[in-house]
Amino acid sequence: MSxxxxxxxxxxxxxxxxxxxxxxxxRAAARDRAGPAECARFFAAGFPRVQEALDYLDAKGFAQxxxxxxxxxxxxxxxxxxGLAADVQGPDEPRHAxxxxxxxxxxxxxxVAPAL
Amino acid sequence: xxxxxxxxxxxxxxxxxxxxxxxxxTQPYYDPxxxxxxxxxxxxxxxxxxxxxxxxxxxDSYIVRELEFASVSLLIIRGADGExxxxxxxxxxxxxxxxxxxxxxxxxxxxxxxRWTFTNDGKLLGAPDFEQFNLEKAACAIPRVHxxxxxxxxxxxxxxxxxEDLRSWLGDMAAQLEETPVVGATHLTEYTYxxxxxxxxxxxxFQENYHLRFIHSRTAGAGVGESNPFGYPRAYGFYGPHRxxxxxMNFDASFTPLQQLGMARSARVLxxxxxxxxxxxxxxxxxxxxxxxxxxxxxxxHTVYPLGPTRSRGVIRLYxxxxxxxxxxxxxxxxxxxxxxxxxxEDRSVIEAGQRGLSSGALDHIHFQTQESxxxxxxxxVEARVLALRAQxxxxxx
Numbered sequence: 001m002s003x004x005x006x007x008x009x010x011x012x013x014x015x016x017x018x019x020x021x022x023x024x025x026x027r028a029a030a031r032d033r034a035g036p037a038e039c040a041r042f043f044a045a046g047f048p049r050v051q052e053a054l055d056y057l058d059a060k061g062f063a064q065x066x067x068x069x070x071x072x073x074x075x076x077x078x079x080x081x082x083g084l085a086a087d088v089q090g091p092d093e094p095r096h097a098x099x100x101x102x103x104x105x106x107x108x109x110x111x112v113a114p115a116l
Numbered sequence: 117x118x119x120x121x122x123x124x125x126x127x128x129x130x131x132x133x134x135x136x137x138x139x140x141x142t143q144p145y146y147d148p149x150x151x152x153x154x155x156x157x158x159x160x161x162x163x164x165x166x167x168x169x170x171x172x173x174x175x176d177s178y179i180v181r182e183l184e185f186a187s188v189s190l191l192i193i194r195g196a197d198g199e200x201x202x203x204x205x206x207x208x209x210x211x212x213x214x215x216x217x218x219x220x221x222x223x224x225x226x227x228x229x230x231r232w233t234f235t236n237d238g239k240l241l242g243a244p245d246f247e248q249f250n251l252e253k254a255a256c257a258i259p260r261v262h263x264x265x266x267x268x269x270x271x272x273x274x275x276x277x278x279x280e281d282l283r284s285w286l287g288d289m290a291a292q293l294e295e296t297p298v299v300g301a302t303h304l305t306e307y308t309y310x311x312x313x314x315x316x317x318x319x320x321x322f323q324e325n326y327h328l329r330f331i332h333s334r335t336a337g338a339g340v341g342e343s344n345p346f347g348y349p350r351a352y353g354f355y356g357p358h359r360x361x362x363x364x365m366n367f368d369a370s371f372t373p374l375q376q377l378g379m380a381r382s383a384r385v386l387x388x389x390x391x392x393x394x395x396x397x398x399x400x401x402x403x404x405x406x407x408x409x410x411x412x413x414x415x416x417x418h419t420v421y422p423l424g425p426t427r428s429r430g431v432i433r434l435y436x437x438x439x440x441x442x443x444x445x446x447x448x449x450x451x452x453x454x455x456x457x458x459x460x461x462e463d464r465s466v467i468e469a470g471q472r473g474l475s476s477g478a479l480d481h482i483h484f485q486t487q488e489s490x491x492x493x494x495x496x497x498v499e500a501r502v503l504a505l506r507a508q509x510x511x512x513x514x
Contacts, residue, residue, distance in 0.1 A: 024305075024450060028457075043374075050377065057443035073443055080450045083374035084458055088334055100461040107306040108453065109436055110446050 005075070006068050009053060012075060015042050019078035020071045024108035027074075031081040032101050036093045039085035046079045047087070077110060124364065126348035132489045139481035140495055144502075145314040146475045151425040154498060155185050157505035158404050160274045163262075163285050165406045165419060167192055167270040168435070170302045171219065172200060176236060179219045180205055184429075185422045186274055189213055190261060191225070193236045202263035202272045203238045208256045234258055267293035268301060269417075289358045292400055296410035297391075298417065301435035305453040309430045309464055313471035315422040316494065318430060319405050321463050322418055323359075323490035325349065331466055335459045337375065341366030348487045349399070357403030357497045359490050363411075365397065378451030382413045385445040389437060401490060403497060414452045418460075426471055432460060 004013045018034070019042055021027045031039060053076050060069060085093045144150045166181045172194035181190045189205035191214070205213050207227035214225045214234070224241055226233040232243040238258035246253070262273040264282035267290075273279045283290045293299075311318055321327070325347040328336045340347040349361035371379065383393035393412050401407040406419040416434045423429055434453050440446040473479070484492045 024453070027450075028454065047373065054381065054444050054447055061442065062440075073446070076443070076447060077450050080374070080378070080447065080454055084454055087372045087374040088455070089458065090334065092334055096458065096461065099465045100458065102464065103307050103309050103457050103461050105307045105457075107304050108450070109303040109305060109440050110450055 004068065005072050006056065008056065009049060009072055012046055012049065012072075015046065015078075016071055016075055019082065020074035021078060022074060023105075023111045024077070025105040025111075027078045027081045028105055029101075030078060031085055032097055034082070034085075035097075036085055039082040039093070042082045043079065043086035046075070047083060050076055050079055124343045124350075126344070126346075126487055127350075127352055127489075129486045132352065132486055135489055135492045135496060139483055140492070142474050142477075142479050142482055144495075144499070145317055145471070145482075146426050148425045150502065151314070151422070153502045153505055155422065157501040158498065159183075159185050159422065162404055163264075163271040163273045163279075163282050164404075165269050165271050165402065165417070166190070168298065168301060168304065168433070169194075169200060169265060169268045169270060170304065171270075173302075174221065176221050176223050177219070178215070178222060178236065180215055180217065181272075183274070183421070188274065190272060191215060191258075192263065192270060192272075195237055196223075200263060200265050200270055201237060202261040202270075203258045204261060206258065207232050207234075208240065208258060209243065214258075232256075266290050267296060267299045269293065269298060286358065286402070288355045289360075289400055289402060292360070292398060293408070295396075296398055296400070296408060297412065297415040297437070298408065298410070298435045300437055301415075302438055303436040303440075305434040305436070305449065307432050307453075307457055307460075309460070310423070311428055311430065311464055311468060312426060313428060313467045314426055314474070315405060315420050315428040316498065317470055317474065318428045318467055319407075319420040320488075320491040320494065321467050322407060323361075323401060323494065324488040326485065326487055327466070331462050332459055335455065335462065337371065338366045338369040341369060346487065352489055354493060359401045359493050361399045361401075361490060363397045363399050363409075374451070375455070378448060378455070379413065381444045382448035382452060385441065385448055386412055388441070391437075401494075403494070413448075414456055416456060426475055430460070430464070432456065 004016050019030055021030050053072055057069060057073055089096050167179055171179050175194055175196045178191055178193040181192060183190065190202050191205045192202050194200050205215055207214050209227065209230055209232045212227050212229045214227055222236055224233055224235055230244065233241045235241050238260060240253045240256040262275060262279050264271055266282055266286065271282050328347045329340045329345055344364055347364060350364050351362040353360035386393040391412055395412040398410040406417060408417045414434065416432055419431045421429045436449060440449065
C-alpha cells in the first residue's frame with residue numbers, strides 16, 4: 001500500500017485532500033473556494049518542491065504511475081491554480097475571484113481519471 | 117535600452133485613414149432591430165467556425181452545436197468516408213430534435229418521438245408504419261447545412277442555396293490559417309463564458325491592445341514594454357472582411373517564478389516535439405467573430421457568438437498536438453490554459469461595464485483611435501451589410 005504521496009514528498013501530504021482534485025475544473029474551483037491566504041500557504045509550501053516533483057514524475061512516466069504518483073501529479077497541477085492566485089494575481093486575487101468562476105471549464109487534456 | 121526597443125513605432129495614422137475617423141454610433145450595440153438585421157445579414161449568411169476535426173476522431177463521430185442566434189441545432193458528423201458533414205438536428209417527421217447529447221459515435225439516429233431512424237448522412241432509413249404516410253423516404257432526408265474544413269477548423273454556413281466556397285471567402289487568410297498550430301491538433305483545452313454585452317463589444321476587446329496595461333497589469337506579460345507601453349502591434353493587415361495584426365513582443369519582460377517555470381517547461385516539451393517555442397505568433401481575425409492567436413506556447417481561438425442585442429458567449433480553445441506526453445507537458449498545458457483564463461476573466465469584467473454604459477443611452481457615439489482600427493474595420497463591415505439588407509428590404513417595399 002503506497003503512502004498518500006511518494007515518500008520524498010511526504011511533507012506535502014497535508015495539502016492532498018484539498019488541492020489534488022482530479023480535474024482542471026476541480027482544481028480551479030479549489031482556488032476559488034480557498035481564498036488568497038490558503039492559496040499563498042499552499043504555494044509557499046509546494047513551489048520550492050515543484051521542479052523536483054516534475055522531474056521525479058517525468059522520470060517515472062504516466063504508464064508507471066501508482067496511486068501516490070497520481071496524487072502528486074494532481075497536487076502539482078493544483079499548484080498552478082494556487083500559484084496564479086499567490087504568485088501572479090497577488091493583491092488583485094480577491095477582486096479577480098469575483099468574476100473568474102464565470103469562465104466555465106469545458107475540456108482539458110489533463111482530465112484523465114487518476115487512481116486516487 | 118535595447119535597439120529594438122528604441123526603434124518601435126506603431127502603424128501611423130495616415131496608413132489607416134482609409135478606414136475613416138468618424139465617431140461610431142452606439143445604437144448598434146444595444147438596439148434589438150439592428151441586432152435582428154445583423155443576424156439576418158451576417159450570421160445567417162457567413163461562414164462560421166464552430167469546431168475542429170479533432171472532435172471527430174473516427175468515422176461516425178458526431179458533435180452537436182447550438183447556434184442560439186438562429187435557434188438552430190446542428191449535427192456535425194464524420195461519415196464512414198471520412199468526410200465532415202453538417203445537418204440540422206431535426207427529425208423530418210414532426211421537427212423533434214434528434215440528439216440531445218453533446219457528442220458521441222453513431223451510424224444512425226433515431227427520433228425518440230415516433231422512432232423515425234436516419235443514417236448519419238441524413239437519409240431516412242425507416243419509420244414505423246410508414247405506409248400510413250403519403251411520402252417517399254427519399255423526400256424525408258434531414259436538411260443539410262453547408263460545411264467545409266480548412267486547417268482542421270470546421271466551418272458552417274446557414275445560407276439556403278449556393279454559397280461562396282470557404283477558401284474563396286477566406287481569401288489570403290486560408291493559407292495563413294494553414295500555417296498555424298491548429299493544423300494537426302488532436303486535443304483541446306476549452307472554456308466558455310456568457311456575458312451581458314453585445315457581440316461586437318465583446319469581440320472588439322480582443323482586437324485592440326490599448327487596454328492591456330490597465331486591465332492586465334499582472335498578466336499582460338510580454339504584451340507591453342517600456343518602448344511600447346500599450347503593446348500596439350507592429351502592423352495591421354486587411355483581407356476583405358477579415359483582418360490581421362502583427363503582434364509585438366517584449367523580449368525583455370520579467371515574469372514571476374511560476375510564470376518562469378511554466379514557460380520553461382513549455383519550451384522544453386515543445387522542443388521535444390520539434391516545435392520552435394518562440395516561433396511566429398499570428399493573429400488572424402475571421403469575419404464575423406472568430407480570431408486565432410497562434411503562438412507556439414499558447415495557440416488559441418476565441419469565437420464570440422451573439423445571444424441577443426446585449427448578450428453574447430465566448431468560446432476559447434487551446435490547440436494541442438498529441439495527448440500529454442509526460443507530466444511536464446501536462447503541467448505546461450495546465451499553466452498556459454489557466455493563465456489565459458485569468459486574462460480573459462479580466463476582460464469579461466470590464467466589457468460588461470462597457471455595455472452598461474452603452475445601454476444606458478447616455479452616449480450617442482463612441483470613439484476608436486488609430487490603434488483600434490481593427491474594431492473600426494469590423495464596424496464598417498457590419499454596418500455595410502446591415503445597411504445593404506435594409507436598402508434591399510426598403511427597395512422591395514417600394
